[in-house]
Amino acid sequence: KAGVTQTPRYLIKTRGQQVTLSCSPISGHRSVSWYQQTPGQGLQFLFEYFSETQRNKGNFPGRFSGRQFSNSRSEMNVSTLELGDSALYLCASSPSGSNQPQHFGDGTRLSIL
């Protein structure tokens, strides 16, 4: 089975721009979660989608949004980028999300100049 695939692997943007990151979950997995990883804050939960609905949301500003498609693929969007948004953005998938193993992709490294 193919693992979680995230594209692109690297992105460089400037302040004020917006960006869209993509995640393809493991086949058959319906839950997709997004996490932000930074040296200072560690791994922080952004949001979770299940069956095209946002099921849970972390403590991030409204500039961070996401969606899930009928094939379970998910996208994450960040608008009006700030320097502090520089991070590794990780996507994880699981069959249904409730206390089941979550498997991560290798992430998208976003750098804001």
Place this chain on the structure above:
Amino acid sequence: QQQVKQSPQSLIVQKGGISIINCAYENTAFDYFPWYQQFPGKGPALLIAIRPDVSEKKEGRFTISFNKSAKQFSLHIMDSQPGDSATYFCAAQGEGSARQLTFGSGTQLTVLP
């Protein structure tokens, strides 16, 4: 109450030695406790996980010990190898508002040859 505290921050072990990483949690709603291993440039990979109905789980050289009353759990890596050098994260997950993975701050393990 969502926090998971992890120690030590860094750990240096000789090849063949035992590596021990500890975690503590507060939220009694957590009922699933995975450990992840992360290499540079890669996403976290699920290593081993435990549920609170057992006190220990072993997979190869990796063992989780779980103390429900103390709300603590630990990862033991037996016969540590240089290839085990990585960052290790403990995590906790529950239901509802605790459904997302809450991560510890990470332990950077270095195994000397």
